[in-house]
Amino acid sequence: MAALNFSEIAGGGSATSSNTLINLLRGHVGFPSLLLLRWPNTSLLPTRLIEKGSRSVLQHPSIAFPALLYAPDNGDLKLRQNMASWLTTFYQTAPPISDDRIAVTGGASQNLANLLQVFTDPVYTRNVWIVAPAYMLAFRIFDDSGLKLRAVPEDEHGIDIEYLRSEIRKREDEAQSQVGSSEPIKPHRPWSKFYRHVIYAVPTFSNPSFKTMTLERREQLVRLAREYDALIITDDVYDFLQWPASLTAQDLSLDKAILPRIVDVDRYLDGGAEREGADGFGNSVSNGSFSKIAGPGLRTGWCEGTSKLAFGVSQTGSSRSGGAPSQIAATILAEIIASGDLQRHVYEVLQPSYGRRYQKMVTAIEKELIPLGARLPQTDRDVVGGYFVWLTLPSGIESTVVVQRAKEEENVVVAQGEIFEVPGDTKHAGTHFENDIRMCFAWEDEDVLGEGIERLARVIRTLQREQQDGGAQSAQSSMQHATEASAKDFW
Ligand SMILES: Cc1ncc(COP(=O)(O)O)c(C=O)c1O
Numbered sequence: 001m002a003a004l005n006f007s008e009i010a011g012g013g014s015a016t017s018s019n020t021l022i023n024l025l026r027g028h029v030g031f032p033s034l035l036l037l038r039w040p041n042t043s044l045l046p047t048r049l050i051e052k053g054s055r056s057v058l059q060h061p062s063i064a065f066p067a068l069l070y071a072p073d074n075g076d077l078k079l080r081q082n083m084a085s086w087l088t089t090f091y092q093t094a095p096p097i098s099d100d101r102i103a104v105t106g107g108a109s110q111n112l113a114n115l116l117q118v119f120t121d122p123v124y125t126r127n128v129w130i131v132a133p134a135y136m137l138a139f140r141i142f143d144d145s146g147l148k149l150r151a152v153p154e155d156e157h158g159i160d161i162e163y164l165r166s167e168i169r170k171r172e173d174e175a176q177s178q179v180g181s182s183e184p185i186k187p188h189r190p191w192s193k194f195y196r197h198v199i200y201a202v203p204t205f206s207n208p209s210f211k212t213m214t215l216e217r218r219e220q221l222v223r224l225a226r227e228y229d230a231l232i233i234t235d236d237v238y239d240f241l242q243w244p245a246s247l248t249a250q251d252l253s254l255d256k257a258i259l260p261r262i263v264d265v266d267r268y269l270d271g272g273a274e275r276e277g278a279d280g281f282g283n284s285v286s287n288g289s290f291s292k293i294a295g296p297g298l299r300t301g302w303c304e305g306t307s308k309l310a311f312g313v314s315q316t317g318s319s320r321s322g323g324a325p326s327q328i329a330a331t332i333l334a335e336i337i338a339s340g341d342l343q344r345h346v347y348e349v350l351q352p353s354y355g356r357r358y359q360k361m362v363t364a365i366e367k368e369l370i371p372l373g374a375r376l377p378q379t380d381r382d383v384v385g386g387y388f389v390w391l392t393l394p395s396g397i398e399s400t401v402v403v404q405r406a407k408e409e410e411n412v413v414v415a416q417g418e419i420f421e422v423p424g425d426t427k428h429a430g431t432h433f434e435n436d437i438r439m440c441f442a443w444e445d446e447d448v449l450g451e452g453i454e455r456l457a458r459v460i461r462t463l464q465r466e467q468q469d470g471g472a473q474s475a476q477s478s479m480q481h482a483t484e485a486s487a488k489d490f491w
Helices: 005-011 046-059 061-070 076-093 108-119 138-144 163-179 215-227 262-272 305-312 327-338 342-371 398-411 446-490
Strands: 104-105 127-132 149-155 197-201 230-235 243-244 284-288 301-304 384-385 388-392 435-440
Touching: 046 061, 046 108, 046 262, 046 342, 061 327, 076 104, 076 301, 104 384, 108 138, 108 197, 108 284, 108 301, 108 305, 108 435, 127 163, 127 388, 138 163, 149 163, 197 215, 197 243, 197 435, 215 230, 215 262, 230 262, 230 305, 243 342, 301 305, 327 342, 342 388, 342 446, 398 435, 398 446
Parallel strands: 127 149, 127 197, 197 230, 230 284
Antiparallel strands: 104 301, 243 384, 284 301, 388 435
16 A cells, blocks of 8 residues: 555544544644654643743843844854753763864754755765664755665664665775766865765664664764764754653653763774874764754754864854854753753653653553554663654554554554655665554643554454454455365366
8 A cells, every 4th residue: 555645644633533633643734844743742841941041041131132143153152061061961971071062053954954065975975874764854854965865774773784884885886886986076175074974863762763772783883984984963852851661660750861872982982083093073973952852943952073073064154154043042042051940841841741651652552552463662671762652563464554544443643654764765674664653652641642552452453353354255265266176176
């Protein structure tokens, strides 16, 4: 069955079901480009904090005027300092993260585009290697830069390093034997370099796969990137949204990261990114975002890499003309981080709220869906997080059918696995997701999540029954054929 388009999936609930809509995809009726963005439940938006931060910015001319004028290229200094200090505490990095490793951005998506503008060339950069299933709204950003996308599967530990290595090698060999120049078509700039390859991943509480890449894989990936001159771009946008995996845990607040980011690994591994003989740009950059921990409307984030890389991205043309984006939002965020208010909001409001939602959803999944043959990934983790769970459906059940029937019959909306496939690269095992769905627990009220799963279970049970009946019918008809055949033989 063909994949449904976004508006078919999310466009306003069912015409045939009398149930109220339960949206585990978080679609937005009427705005197709926003359908698949992840939205936090509005009760979790920190309106009072933003109001308090705005007041303290606007009341003092010494803060208000710079906030309302153009920003420095690398963004508001106070925000960079405060983020450096929060990230140092959260990721427990030694030595501490310095503010020159950080640039203020317009969020992870905007900065992905900036990184590609500065550090890739459509001819020189061979490929973007994307961990699949992938955050699908990144595809257009890569397309805009003229880069060719390739999918890399992941297993229970994260990205499949051996597959990536062998495909990069093949691509390098191909390029060597090709006629014609692969010299960059963009001009060389002293503040930047062009990488041969880009690797894009969401290593922690991934959107959509919900997996966390192990430390071993992170280290292997950094080594591989160094070997093949690749820039690993990670969206580390869910790292702060974490809680213990136990479904009965009461204390759902965790103020230390479970693993170093890939950018941290690049900083310490084998002499680090700024080791002797290296060019000092490093091989990884972390995109952080306030979208998930404050509000997506702020359109503000930060990126971290070596100081050389952070400076490079701040020199992108649009930041040179007018400075870093989102200056007033950045100034407000600097205030609420300096006071510790945003950190408290994350640890005391968001983690417990999302953690409870997660517990409700997964408890229902274990009761209703696992007995039917569905599977969750990485069930042995101590800590989980993010906005989603990824569910592999019982064998023989296609996600397209489930998505459509769930909407029609039960008015529950989920995302089918196929929309997270890397366009044009779905042949290799582990890059095609016709048997999987993604469910978001961040948008709906926690009380309806269990019911959403019960409705989904009803749909899957019905499909299984239909299959059995169909199977019984076809078994009957093959028996009949067999009987006729043996009868013919007899006669
Ligand atoms: C993996 C990933 N990257 C980026 C984004 C968007 O981040 P931002 O709002 O900072 O552009 C999202 C939001 O859903 C996401 O899931």
